Amino acid sequence: MSQNERTFIAVKPDGVQRGLVPEILSRFWNKGYKLVAIKLTLANEDLLREHYADLTSKPFFPSLLSYMLSGPVLATVWEGKDVVKQGRALLGATNPLASAPGTIRGDFAVDMGRNIIHGSDSVESAEKEIGLWFKKEELVDYKPTLTSWIYE
Ligand code: IDP
Ligand code: MG
Numbered sequence: 001m002s003q004n005e006r007t008f009i010a011v012k013p014d015g016v017q018r019g020l021v022p023e024i025l026s027r028f029w030n031k032g033y034k035l036v037a038i039k040l041t042l043a044n045e046d047l048l049r050e051h052y053a054d055l056t057s058k059p060f061f062p063s064l065l066s067y068m069l070s071g072p073v074l075a076t077v078w079e080g081k082d083v084v085k086q087g088r089a090l091l092g093a094t095n096p097l098a099s100a101p102g103t104i105r106g107d108f109a110v111d112m113g114r115n116i117i118h119g120s121d122s123v124e125s126a127e128k129e130i131g132l133w134f135k136k137e138e139l140v141d142y143k144p145t146l147t148s149w150i151y152e
């Protein structure tokens with residue numbers, strides 16, 4: 001299992017406005033994952049149509065679009081062993097009412113349409129999403145000093 005696996009995690013506009021950015025970053029940092037890229041940004045419709053390409057025909061897509069356009073998004077990329085799957089576990093189920101307590105959505109959200117955070121669902125989606133939200137030069141290459149305390 002590669003220590004270089006990457007995932008795209010975004011704090012959605014409600015998570016940003018509710019001041020949950022530090023809490024959410026802490027969960028990934030404290031777990032031991034490496035932050036590779038981070039920026040506060042406004043999405044646009046073209047980007048979101050690509051990001052959510054599999055959902056454009058869903059009845060909730062128009063409200064998902066306006067939700068994601070309602071304020072800034074904190075876009076991040078994290079790296080580490082099994083980070084895609086583990087990241088989804090840190091997030092909790094899509095519907096916060098079904099997310100276990102202890103997960104980000106389980107602890108901080110109630111509604112599906114205000115579930116505060118996005119995480120890639122596979123290594124392939126992660127690659128696609130990182131490419132959509134970040135330029136290559138925004139992904140920072142460095143070696144965290146804690147690596148040998150996190151990996152055997
Ligand atoms: P995910 O974010 O857990 O990967 P997806 O099925 O990819 O879930 O859906 C993307 C986002 O669309 C969800 O996080 C949620 O905000 C929204 N969404 C999904 N299903 C519904 C729904 O049935 N009603 C309202 N919003 C939904
Ligand atoms: Mg998804």
